[in-house]
Amino acid sequence: MRDLTNRRIVLASRPEGRPTRENFRIEDVSVPEPGEGELLLKVQYLSLDPYMRGRMSTAKSYARPLDLGEVIVGGTVARVVRSRHPGYAEGDIVLSYSGWQTYSLSKGEGLRKLDPAAAPVSTALGVLGMPGFTAYSGLFTIGRPQPGETVVVAAASGPVGATVGQLARIKGARAVGIAGGPEKCAYVRDELGFDAVVDHRAPDFAERLKEACPKGVDVYFENVGGAVWDAVFPLLNPFARVPVCGLIAWYNSTGPFEGPNRLPLVMRDVLSKSLTLRGFIQTEFVSQLPDFYRDMSAWVREGRVRYREDIVNGLDHAPEAFVGLLEGRNFGKLVVKVDETA
């Protein structure tokens, strides 16, 4: 094992606004030997997700910021290549949080064994993983769509948005997706089966969204912010629920934001329409994970929830793929295939 090299990508500098490749640095270091009770993991797939942008800044958040020089965090699917832990054998495939690197040591904490026969293992990073669970927990616990209600979600071709719309339909609600460009819109409507889809690049986007929601909006699953928020907010019905799980349009902004100050009018509507705005991260709802695995595995198996992956080959391409993610250039769940021989 002494000859193995761990390639890792660390935070070289903090982005101002949009991240660039210069904010990342690739390093090669030797792979340490696992001690007693430890495992050596070889990463197969790395998940790229918008929340990572937040960890690169020092702004107060639910998680501590990355230090400069620290390996970028991220969910991974990995293979156990050496085990000195009684619970794991070489060859086991696990969900881990190894980050942007090719190897990592683990004491076995926080790992989850995956069954490659049950589903493609990369789905543990998408529809059967954190993004799928974000959709499931946020929509069902906070959004609570009722039959006949209208649910709107943006980034509807992405792993969270795609799942939100399909789950809304399973509950008997009407799903309206927002996506960028004709190809993604066609996918959301034709492959995912949303009731309507609106292209946020259309010059008359707000007007089209209104037409797509003739009975208003009862649940807005907020994962983008920005101009989409501005278009959806006036359509909210009394007692509408807004689970807030992401604000990608505002992540890269450094502020102060140009006036007028929209807050008083938003709060006025919160009051006059008895709206609920509720931020969340899925870790809050871990007690629902067994239900999630049971329900979502069945729905995926039955074809009631479909998903799409956007696979990038090679860890070295992670920074540019991540920059593209924040610009909406991916199409489906963005995953880096780290072990190209797997």
Added chain:
Amino acid sequence: MRDLTNRRIVLASRPEGRPTRENFRIEDVSVPEPGEGELLLKVQYLSLDPYMRGRMSTAKSYARPLDLGEVIVGGTVARVVRSRHPGYAEGDIVLSYSGWQTYSLSKGEGLRKLDPAAAPVSTALGVLGMPGFTAYSGLFTIGRPQPGETVVVAAASGPVGATVGQLARIKGARAVGIAGGPEKCAYVRDELGFDAVVDHRAPDFAERLKEACPKGVDVYFENVGGAVWDAVFPLLNPFARVPVCGLIAWYNSTGPFEGPNRLPLVMRDVLSKSLTLRGFIQTEFVSQLPDFYRDMSAWVREGRVRYREDIVNGLDHAPEAFVGLLEGRNFGKLVVKVDETA
């Protein structure tokens, strides 16, 4: 009965910004005879409440705007002076929604009989009425204060705020009030027993509020908006709850509001701290009314919930009292004694 005159106050014009006396008009009309199944009510007390400002505008709200020339709405305590309704006898005292006038006809719908021996009847407009129930339902259903948590409420000498703080303490939480001026602050601290009180007129208000909340804020019962919101919002703890029942500081504003746009940073905190903002009106929680009457009557009787009334004599003074209410000039629940002979 034909000789009776009904004095009533109607909406003469819609206020731009702050209402003035010119927005109101006093009219004298004859009192109609009650028909079969009807009651004639003589108003004893009229409640003045901030929500009335909203009804004077055409802005979309949970209730339809008043028409020009229409009697201003309002909760009242009234005496039955003539009854052709089997459920009511002359002399009965009822809670009604007669509005700004001295007499009104009723078919008996929406009335509630009051027991003058149980509590002063004017409390049906305050601590044992709509303001008390707003505090009770919003704090317990949305705010859900836990023992040891910190609850902040503004307008803490007013009927909603005073009740919120005292209920928070009954639940074992720490109550921090915000009020205007030394007299109101002393009342909130010494008479109502809040754990701390901060004067929003102090030049270092935000700093003092922070000192009064060393463990941050878990529940902010929002009934004012404006500068108080700006001071409280940064102090909210992760998973804090913000029941929104009023925004008096913004009611008179016509907008657009000066920048910068605070909305993106507020939404960022909603996300990163998993905050809940929830607008409500107490009518949503009517099923809790029996619990409210039971609990609050007991707490008032035991002296665990105290209240203060600010009584104005004579219906003609209602407009100027209402203008003062929006400027915080009242001290306690503002009630007009309409029948000065009662």
